[in-house]
Every structure is written in structure tokens, then in C-alpha cells.
Amino acid sequence: MRAERASKPETVAIVVVTYNRADLLARMLEGLAALERRPDAVIVVDNASTDHTPEVLATAQETAALAGLEVLRPAENLGGAGGFHHGVREAYARGFDRIWLMDDDVVPSPECLTVLLAQDEDCLMAVREDTAGHLVEKAATRFDLRNPLAIRPKTGMVETEYGERARMPERVELENVAFEGFMVRRAVVDAIGLPDPSYFIFYDDVDYALRARRAGFRIWAVRDAVLVRQLSFDQQHDLSGWKGYFMYRNLFVVHLRYGENALVRGKPWLIAAAVVLLSPLRGGRAEAANVIRAMRDARGMRFVPTGSVD
Template sequence: MSAEPAERVAVVVVTYNRADLLRGMLEGLAGLERAPDAVVVVDNASSDHTREVLEASRLPGLVAIHTTDNLGGAGGFRLGLQTAYDQGYDVMWLMDDDVVPAPDCLTRLLEVDGSCLIAVREDRSGALVEKAALRFDLRNPLAIRPKTASIDSTYATRAEMPATVEVENVAFEGFLVRREVIDRIGLPDASYFIFYDDVDFAIRARRAGFPIRAVRDAVLVRQLDFDQQHDLAGWKGYYMYRNLFAVHFRYGENALVRLKPWLVALAVVVLSPLRGGRAEARNVSRALRDARGMRTPPAR
């Protein structure tokens, strides 16, 4: 009997104005024990020396896509995944430009059965910093934040984890997806622009019958510290509110959960003199209005 053909793997990277981080990330890919068959890099209209870094790279199978506009992380990953999918790759492994995979990271992922897998992130000191949620609660209207437990809040170190851990959301940073998932649910929704596009994709995948597992021995090293305390009165705050509300409108499991964006928006406006001021109040009001227009996911 002939052996089954090996799966063809494409890495999909999205980058924006972080050329030096991108260089280190590409060097990490070049050092993988199991080399990917292609690396698709979406350069989101960077204005730094990203193009020069890509042109200097000798990574085999590198495909650089330079967009004329910044598509955001959501649009960049959609474009990169669409490119890899259209070229017939069996497995797509998504990356940001601020992580470096351990040499055996892809090997360890491909050893595990499953259509949706994630590598586990550590920081440069070896501390566990994987934020994927063990529980993302869209059923309890009293859960102010739907992420009620994460890997790094549950396990003190990566060594304490079981070999695989089922999770309910992901970051598009070390997420491996097989093409059968895209066959079933389609591509990420570019309308999110930034934040929650990965959460939306994970919810759709799980509801289509594809569990998501974190693979303990597949390690990614984050080169930057996590800083999730964004300015809710700034432009990122608008997207954080809008996209969180859109997820609740789309996937809330009961009417009270789908009502929660209205209550959150009201609370933010009432408390705005004590926190983000008028700018945050404007952000949350506009976010609520615009999220209502996102209640239906785009057709596959």
C-alpha cells in the first residue's frame, strides 16, 4: 500500500510597520524542523522597511502581498487565508509578526489530530502567557466579560497543562486550521478590522462541530509583553466595544445576553464623567449603533 501524501502547510502572517519583529519571526520559521511548504505574508500597507525585510528574506516559498490600504488584522488574515486556500494548501497556520516558534512547534502541532489547534504562547522568560479562553460565556447575562477562564489563569506553568486542552476562543497567533473548516464555515470576517475576528471564527468553528485544542508542547515565544489595557476613549476603544457587541448580537444564546450590549453602553455613558469622558461615551454610542449592522455574519 502506498503511504498517504503529506499534508501541505502554508503559514499565513499579517504584519504592519513592525519590520524588525517580522525579521525575527521569519528567522524563526526558517529554523523549524518541519519546514512549511509556503509562507504567505500580508503586508498591511506598512510605511517602514517591511518591504526591504521581505525582499531580503531567503525563506523558501515566501509569498509577499503588499496591500495598498491597511486592511486591519481581520482583513489581512482573510486575504492570507484566501490566498493559501485557493492555492490548495491542506493546513494553514496563522501568525502575527511578534512571535517566534520553537524549532519543533509545527512538528508538535501536526502530531495531534484535529482540524483546529493552537500553539501555546510563552514570554521570553519562559512564563506561560496563553490567553485562550477555557470558557467564553455567551449564555450568562451577568458575565460582564465573556472570557471567564484562560489557560494562563488556570495553569501556573505550561508543564502543568495536560497534553491538550480544549479552548473556546483563540488568537490568530499560532492558530492552525485545516481546509475542511474553511470549506464548512468560510473565512474570517474582515468587517471586524481589529479585535474579535479570531473569536468570531472560533465560535463558528466550534458550532460547526470542530473543537479547538491547545497543544502543550507546541511553543510560541512572544517578543512583546501583553498590553490589553487599551484606551477605550481612543480609536481602538471604538473597535473593542463595537466588535464585542457584535459577537453578543450574533452569538448570544438567549435574549438577555443579546441585550447586554445596550446595558453596557448605558453604563459607560452614565459613568463617563468618572472614566473616559465624552470621547468614550461617543465611542460606545457609535459602537452600539454600528454593531447592530453586524448582527448577521456575512454569507460564506
């Protein structure tokens, strides 16, 4: 198989999911058009945007600045998870050798795709910097689902371990990823199936990485494959609002599905109880209601999806 790949260049499709961030998307598409190694297809899943995203995409298609640009527009917002499920399914069905997943708020450096395709690995991650050139790669180098005392399972990440991209080795092994520059070969989809759309937002990328690693794949961050993130990571989500519900629910699902012992799998109940008990002091009734609902719904998602791509 490796000899066959060496004699025949691999094809690659980029899958982008977007929703109501037209200006970010426009800059991102410009970055894709400037890649020195052009992708064979760019599949944009527009999650029923209500801003001028359709106009941005139509202009990009009319000017043909980005060859192979195709738009999938579901009738409703499927969330990031549903969008990636939809886009990866399409790319896989069309037979591309590699699938590169991206949000609409990152811009690749011109050589990014060239550098990634030079790596003969099944799972790769580009490295994110901010617009000032600072390393902001938060993919986990350690994701602990064994220790029940680990409040957050992510106990190490690229940014905190290295500080600067120049200090990284050429490749760093990861234990989870973000769908902002994650590339997989179709063999990965063969083995583990598609991203799980039931997450809607948050943790769908973590889930996919955990499934890949469970199937025996190793994941590598590639130092010289750079993505520039247009937004900062300092946005705070309201845990008493709708995003808070998904953050709690999906964190609980990851523990229930992949916790390596009974204590870790029981941690969601402890977290939920603590949030409810502390709700008079922080979060209030809305957060308490969110976490109770999240715990209930997470139990219904506790089984790992099959490897089917249907």
C-alpha cells in the same frame, strides 16, 4: 479521509499579517526559517506598512533563507482581520491542507510545526510563552455567552487555569483562540468560510473560533507546540480613542451574533448605557461617543457571515 492523510503528508501554509513592526517581523521570519519541518509556503500580508517592512521582506526573499516566502501587499491597511481574510483566501485557493495563522510578534520553537502536524485534529492552537519562558496563553477554556451577568465572556483561560505549561495536559480544549498560532484544516474553511474582514482589529479570531465550534469542530491547545511572544500583554488601549471604538463595537458584535439568549444579546445596550452614564467620572465625552457609535454600527454587523469562500 484519515487513511489518505496517513499515506500522504499534509501540506501547510503559514499566513502572517504585519503592519509597521519590521524588527519584530524579522525575528519572526528567522524563527520560521529555523523550523525543523519547513512550511510549504509562507504568505505574508503586509498591510501597506510605512516603515522598513518592505526591505525586511525583500531581504528575506533575496537570501532565500525561508523557501516559499510570498508577499501580498494591499494598497491600504486592511487591519488584522482584513489581512487574515486576504491571506487565508490565498492559502485556501492554492489548495493547502492546513493553514497556520500568525501575528508578526511571535516566534515558534523549532519543533512547533512538527508537533502540530502530528495531531490529527481540524483546529489546533500553539501555546504561547513570554521571552522568559512563562506561560502567557490567554485563549479561553470557558467563553460564556449564556450568562448575562458575566461582565466579560472569557471566564477561564489556559494561563490562569494551569499557571505553567508543564502543568498542562498534552491537549486542552479551547472555546476561543487568538490568531497567534491557530491552525485549521481546509475542511474548516469549507464549512465556515473566511475570517470576517469587517472586524478590522480585535475579536476577529474569537468570531472565527465561535463559528468553528458552532459547525461542530473542537479546538485543541497543544502543550508542546510552543510560540514565544515578543511583546507583553500589558498594553492598555485608550477606550476614548480609535482602538476603543473597535474594542467596544466588536465585543458588541460577538454578543449580538452569538449570545445564547435574549438577555445576553441585550447586554451590549446595558454596557453602552453604563459607559455613557459614567462618562463624567471616567472616559469623558470621547468614550461616550465611541460607545454610542459602536452600538449603532454593531447592529449592522449582527448577522453571522455565510460559509462562502468567494
